Amino acid sequence: MKVIVIGLGNFGSAVAVKLAALGHEVIGVDSIEQRVENIKDKITYAITVDCTDATVIKTLPLQEADMVLVAIGEDLGASILITALLKKYNVKRIVSRAISPIHRTILEAIGVMEILNPEEDSASRFVTKINMKNVIDSLNISDEYSVMEVLVPHQYIGMTVAEVDLRRKNSINILTIKKEIQKQILTKNYYETKILGVVAAEYKFEANDVLVIFGKNDDIKKWIEKTTK
Numbered sequence: 396m397k398v399i400v401i402g403l404g405n406f407g408s409a410v411a412v413k414l415a416a417l418g419h420e421v422i423g424v425d426s427i428e429q430r431v432e433n434i435k436d437k438i439t440y441a442i443t444v445d446c447t448d449a450t451v452i453k454t455l456p457l458q459e460a461d462m463v464l465v466a467i468g469e470d471l472g473a474s475i476l477i478t479a480l481l482k483k484y485n486v487k488r489i490v491s492r493a494i495s496p497i498h499r500t501i502l503e504a505i506g507v508m509e510i511l512n513p514e515e516d517s518a519s520r521f522v523t524k525i526n527m528k529n530v531i532d533s534l535n536i537s538d539e540y541s542v543m544e545v546l547v548p549h550q551y552i553g554m555t556v557a558e559v560d561l562r563r564k565n566s567i568n569i570l571t572i573k574k575e576i577q578k579q580i581l582t583k584n585y586y587e588t589k590i591l592g593v594v595a596a597e598y599k600f601e602a603n604d605v606l607v608i609f610g611k612n613d614d615i616k617k618w619i620e621k622t623t624k
Contacts (some may be wrong), residue, residue, distance in 0.1 A: 396461045397419070397421075397422070397459055397460050398414055398419055398420070398460065398461060398463075399421075399424065399455060399462075400414075400421060400423050400424065400466055401425075401446050401463065401464065401465050401477055402425060402468065402474075402492075403425040403430040403433075403434055404430070406468060406492065407423070407468075408434050410466060411423045411434060411438050412434065412437045415439060420439045421439050422438075422439060422442065422455070422456070422460075423438050423442070424442050424443075424444055424446060424455065426443065426445045426446070426447075427443070431443045446477045446480075447473050447476050447477060447480075449480055452480050452481075452484075457484050457486050458484075458485075458486075460486065460487075460488075461488060462487075462488040462490060463486050463490070464490045464491075464492075465478050465481070465491040468492060468494050471494060474491065474494075475501055475505070478491045478505065479505055482505055489507055489508075490509040490510075490511060491507050491510055491511070492510075493510050499512070530543055530544070530545055532544040539611055539612060540610065540612065541612050542609050543608055544606070544607055544608075545605070545606050545615075546604075546606075547602070547603070547606055548622035551600045551622075552600050553599060553600065554599065555597050555599050555600075556595065556596050561608070561618075565614060567608050567610035569607070571591055571592060571594060572591045572598070572604050572605065572606055573588055573591075573604070573605040573607060574603070574604060574605070575587070575589075575603065576588075
């Protein structure tokens with residue numbers, strides 16, 4: 396995966412280094428030269444440029460990138476401007492960091508679908524989400540074990556919990572299942588999250604089910620790689 400990280404403060408540099416260590420191609424960008432110097436030997440490329448300049452940001456390999464992360468945390472104006480430019484240039488996947496509720500509202504207004512909250516999303520947690528396919532969220536219980544929310548593998552749809560038998564076959568426990576239920580008030584549709592509680596062995600998986608699972612990180616990673624091929 397090719398990732399561009401714009402903003403190499405504490406959060407941005409931590410994400411960039413962790414992704415590079417996992418074997419991804421990472422391009423780190425910041426307007427402050429010292430930040431670039433601090434990270435240049437730890438990632439694929441590190442560049443000192445001002446991405447608020449439309450002519451400069453166009454020189455980055457935006458169309459080849461699988462994701463562009465706007466990790467700027469101290470300059471709301473720069474974050475919004477850069478994100479707007481990325482939207483203008485039709486970058487396939489934009490993830491932006493919001494530093495306040497108003498910042499989040501503005502990012503949502505310009506059409507950003509993936510927004511990080513620095514109080515909730517640590518660099519490790521974010522890297523886990525993007526490094527494993529179908530992982531929606533994760534919580535590290537220890538260095539070895541995690542609880543993760545994972546979109547149900549397509550091959551499980553229509554099968555029962557007993558038939559899949561994750562515990563015996565993969566050493567993974569299904570804690571519960573989350574479902575998004577569409578509802579309507581007057582003329583407006585909205586989605587409400589429903590938690591199934593303790594899942595019965597005869598429950599049949601449905602499309603878009605989110606499995607809340609617990610297990611060893613290595614076991615979960617092997618299972619995800621096997622079911623997303």
